[in-house]
Amino acid sequence: MRTAVTDMFGIEFPIMAFTHCRDVAAEVSRAGGLGVLGVVGHSDENLETDLAWIREQVGDRPFGVDLIVPARYEGADQGGLDTEQVKALIPEEHQQFLDDMLDRYNVPPLPDDDGPTQNWGPAAPLSSRRADRHLEIALAYEPALVANALGPPPxxxxxxxxAAGAKVAALAGRAVHAERHVAAGVDLIVAQGYEAGGHTGEIGSMVLIPEVVDAVAPVPVLGAGGIGRGRQMAAAMALGAQGVWCGSVWLATEEAETTPAVKEKFLAAASSDTERSRTLTGKPARMLRSAWTEEWNRADTPDPLPMPLQIILTGEARRRIDRVSHHPESGAQKLANYFVGQIVGTMNQVLPTRQVVYNLVEEFIEAVQTLSTQIEDGE
Incomplete structure (x- = not known):
């Protein structure tokens, strides 16, 4: 396969895999695509460790990193707040609601020796100050791509x-956003439709992708949102995309670090079992519907806080849930949740990451050949 994206990165398949799991990122790159490690939850030390490991695993093959610096967030005018400043802004009402929820679902506290909730360091998550340090660390390992997942990259x-030789990508949920990203100087646009997992907009991929392609040509575009099969990859490229950006489909792979309870839910879920919710990060993000989202959706509960307050608020609670979600005596299994797109309806089998890549390519080829046959038969 050859597109502007394969030429740009020297890869065999125009498949980019967003993942928080270093094993998945490395496997996709080794299989001929390009693994992109989401690093927002990493401490500086963990980021060093994971990038060094990925570089060792992939050799000269390219990989990428995904940072998140939203255009608007609490404390943006100051470059981001300190973690302690964020904690001080969390209302007691929200903490009390969360504590009561965990008590009602019989989710035990973390043991004393379990360590801190998250080693964010002095800079709060999803801030330019934190991303600056992550970028400095990442560039030392020569990533081929640096992506910003919320808004134009700073x-x-x-x-x-x-300057370090990396291409820069930005995600866009509207054509006007893509135009702003290109004006800022990015090399690649990810047109992410409503179907996608995580932070996503309100326009479906079928409409969004050609709008973005037309708006930013000749800058190459990756199609994202609802893409986990080769036929969907073929559809995105028929709409003008030069490749695809996939995230959810890797969550059910053998290598994925998805917790067992959540992975089981993914395997059983239908495409209608997700919703866009602010309950994990403070910004609308598509996730699996569960008791967690139902509790926050009740009329008598407080509204989610803005980013990054909601992340700091829910961090320990999510860790407590994940830790015991496999215990039948706890209600944590009902609360267990994670970001995932509508493609979850076809994520019904656990496969090696490399096999998922090859399945995408094989079904893509079959879809293109079928279309070619139909065109020939119609002549």
Whole structure:
């Protein structure tokens, strides 16, 4: 296969895999695509460890990193708040609601020796100050791609990444957003439709992808949102995309670090079992519907806080849930949740990551050949 994206990165297949799991990222790159490690939850030390491991595993093959610096967040005018400043802004009402929920579902506290909830360091998550340090660490391992998942990448990110030889990508949920990203200097646009897992907009992929392609040509576009099969990959490229950006489909692979309870839910879920919710990060993000979202959706519960307050608020609660979600005596299994797109309805089998890549390619080829036959038969 050859597209502008395969030429740009020297890869065999125009498949980019967003994942928080280093094993998945490495396997996709080794299989001929490009693994992109989401690093927002990493401490500096863990990021060093994971990137060094990925580089060792992939050798000269390319990989990428995904940072999140939203255009708007609490404390953005100051470059981001300190973690302790964020904690001080969390209302007691929200903490009390969360504590009561965990008590009602019989979710035990973390043991004393379990360590802190999250080693965010002094800078709060999803802030430019935190991303600056992550970018500095990442560029030392020569990633081929640096992506920003919320809003246009800060100018410093673009300048530093491109100076280090990395291409810069940004996700867009509207054509006007894509145009802003290109004006800022990015090399690649990810047109992410409503169907996608995680932070996503309100326009479906079938409409969004050609709009973005037309708006930013000749800058290459990746199709994202609802893409986990080769036929969907063929559809995205028929709409003008030069490749695809997949995230949810890797969550059910053998290598994925998805908790067992959540993976089981993914395997059993239908495509209608997700919703866009602010309950995990403070911004609308598609996730699996569960008792967690139902509790927050009740009329008598407080509204989710803005980013990054909601992340700090829910961090320990999510850790407590994940830790015991496999215990039948706890209600944590009902609360267990994670980001996932509508493609979850076809994620009904656990496969090796490499096999998922090959399945995408094989079904893509079959779809293209079928269309070619139909065209020939119609002549």
């Amino acid at each position: 100018p410093e990110m673009i300048v530093k990444s491109q």
